[in-house]
Amino acid sequence: MSKLIKGGTVISPTGPGPAxxxxxxxxxxxxxxxxxxxxxxxxxxxxxxxxxxxxIDAHTHMQLPFGGTEASDTFDTGTRAAAIGGTTTIIDFxxxxxGEVVQDSLAAWHAKAAGNCHIDYAxxxxxxxxxxxxxxxxxxLVNDEGISSFKLFMAYPGVFxxxxxxxxxxxxxxxxxxxMIMMHAENGPAIDVLVKQALERGxxxxxxxGLTRPQELEAExxxxxxWLAAVAADCPLYIxxxxxxxxxxxxxxARDLGRNxxxxxxxxxxxxxxxDQLGAPGFEGAKWVCSTPLRSKHESHRADLWQxxxxxxxxxxxxxHCPFCMKDQKEMGLGDFSxxxxxxxxxxxxVDLLYQxxxxxxxxxxxxxxxxxxxxxxxxxxxxxxxVIAPGSDADIVLYDPNGRTRIGVxxxxxxxxxxxxxxxxxxxxVDTVLxxxxxxxxxxxxxxxxxxxxxxxxxxxxxxx
Ligand SMILES: [Zn+2]
Numbered sequence: 001m002s003k004l005i006k007g008g009t010v011i012s013p014t015g016p017g018p019a020x021x022x023x024x025x026x027x028x029x030x031x032x033x034x035x036x037x038x039x040x041x042x043x044x045x046x047x048x049x050x051x052x053x054x055x056i057d058a059h060t061h062m063q064l065p066f067g068g069t070e071a072s073d074t075f076d077t078g079t080r081a082a083a084i085g086g087t088t089t090i091i092d093f094x095x096x097x098x099g100e101v102v103q104d105s106l107a108a109w110h111a112k113a114a115g116n117c118h119i120d121y122a123x124x125x126x127x128x129x130x131x132x133x134x135x136x137x138x139x140x141l142v143n144d145e146g147i148s149s150f151k152l153f154m155a156y157p158g159v160f161x162x163x164x165x166x167x168x169x170x171x172x173x174x175x176x177x178x179x180m181i182m183m184h185a186e187n188g189p190a191i192d193v194l195v196k197q198a199l200e201r202g203x204x205x206x207x208x209x210g211l212t213r214p215q216e217l218e219a220e221x222x223x224x225x226x227w228l229a230a231v232a233a234d235c236p237l238y239i240x241x242x243x244x245x246x247x248x249x250x251x252x253x254a255r256d257l258g259r260n261x262x263x264x265x266x267x268x269x270x271x272x273x274x275x276d277q278l279g280a281p282g283f284e285g286a287k288w289v290c291s292t293p294l295r296s297k298h299e300s301h302r303a304d305l306w307q308x309x310x311x312x313x314x315x316x317x318x319x320x321h322c323p324f325c326m327k328d329q330k331e332m333g334l335g336d337f338s339x340x341x342x343x344x345x346x347x348x349x350x351v352d353l354l355y356q357x358x359x360x361x362x363x364x365x366x367x368x369x370x371x372x373x374x375x376x377x378x379x380x381x382x383x384x385x386x387x388v389i390a391p392g393s394d395a396d397i398v399l400y401d402p403n404g405r406t407r408i409g410v411x412x413x414x415x416x417x418x419x420x421x422x423x424x425x426x427x428x429x430x431v432d433t434v435l436x437x438x439x440x441x442x443x444x445x446x447x448x449x450x451x452x453x454x455x456x457x458x459x460x461x462x463x464x465x466x
Contacts, residue, residue, distance in 0.1 A: 001025050004037050008046025010389055013374045015366045021051060023395040026437035030391055046399050049432055052369050053389050054088025054396030055351045058376040059240060059318030062092055063112055067341045072323045072416045075116040076451045078347055081414035083118045083449055084442050085348035086431040088396035089386050091122045093151060098129035102137035117454030119436050124149045124182060130166035135173045142177045146458020148381045149180040154221045155188035164228060171232030178461040182238045185221035186213060186292060195338050206285030209337045210274045210293035215244035218292055222247040226254045226261055236465055239263040241320045243292035245304040252313045264316035265305050267353040268344050273297035286330040287419055289340040306362045309371055316379060317354055317371045321347035325418040344421045348413055352406045355429040381460035395438040404430025
């Protein structure tokens with residue numbers, strides 16, 4: 001049951017170095033100076049490869065019901081695609097809608113995922129109805145269910161939306177039980193006004209999805225969330241899918257004050273734009289309708305986000321994987337952009353897309369591993385079981401070939417989508433071999449994992465809190 005990963009360069013949060021990695025069963029047993037490990041055991045040759053902790057995607061939505069349809073990846077297809085792309089843990093979201101019992105919604109998500117996942121998985125809990133009962137449920141989830149983060153929405157009135165009073169109450173509760181509040185920070189009521197006005201003017205194309213969600217309304221909500229968290233005795237706050245320079249400024253200012261404020265961004269905001277993708281001719285732009293929206297290439301968003309990743313004002317890169325097919329799903333918004341289901345699918349490509357940032361000189365190797373694996377593990381109470389190559393940690397390991405190349409497209413991807421948001425993109429680097437808890441599940445393009453291998457992981461509290 002032992003194996004040795006030999007000859008590779010292990011990337012740890014402090015940087016790269018040559019080491020051989022001994023795996024015993026499901027966990028990492030030891031790291032050795034090259035050639036000093038045990039002999040006569042099974043070896044995996046990692047010569048010329050980077051050996052990195054398996055990716056952790058802290059923001060996915062498999063099978064999410066949204067706008068009258070459901071995200072097209074199941075826990076089976078989505079976690080298989082994730083695994084092939086070098087991600088060995090996802091944190092998905094159980095969803096409580098207004099009027100539903102929190103624990104019932106969590107049970108429903110367990111039922112969707114159990115036995116279907118190819119890699120380990122955990123849950124955040126979405127709270128769509130803050131009241132006395134759901135506040136009590138927060139304690140129960142933290143104490144008994146291994147769920148230590150709760151997502152609220154300042155957008156989507158009538159669906160997931162919480163008002164400021166509800167947000168404050170949830171933050172106060174989180175401050176007392178040590179959990180993290182995750183925030184979808186966009187001013188939903190103001191956006192709804194702009195959407196209505198645009199449709200009245202006959203502006204129905206996908207690009208108006210972006211134009212009716214200006215960055216000011218992301219920045220305003222981000223700032224409001226930050227100050228509400230301050231009132232809740234500096235409740236830990238994590239801004240999801242941050243897309244815009246002005247929102248990043250708010251996070252930066254809070255962090256400069258020493259506040260418990262964190263943020264993630266996603267590959268789509270680092271590379272894609274309002275004009276080139278969302279503004280594609282005809283209905284094509286629907287492929288890139290997601291919220292927060294893609295931002296203008298004529299402003300400095302992408303450069304600012306890369307810089308934020310480097311300086312740790314952005315701590316994590318997640319995908320917000322929420323795929324919908326064009327046929328029958330995105331098409332629901334033909335003639336009315338507001339009916340296009342919101343979401344992009346990238347769970348398979350995050351590790352590669354961020355490695356391109358290393359090649360482009362925007363991130364160090366260590367920072368690449370931090371933003372895709374180590375920090376999400378620490379942020380959400382999975383560390384040191386996940387997110388690091390160290391004795392005692394789960395043997396979730398990726399051998400990454402820096403000399404390979406990855407071409408992305410619908411013909412070759414494994415996500416259950418009838419298009420790729422990254423069609424034709426070719427990036428440097430390639431996922432070579434993937435191990436999940438010591439088992440090789442993908443090697444040299446051959447997939448050998450199976451649904452049911454992945455287990456639910458109970459999470460502790462965030463490492464970043466004192
Ligand atoms: Zn999301």
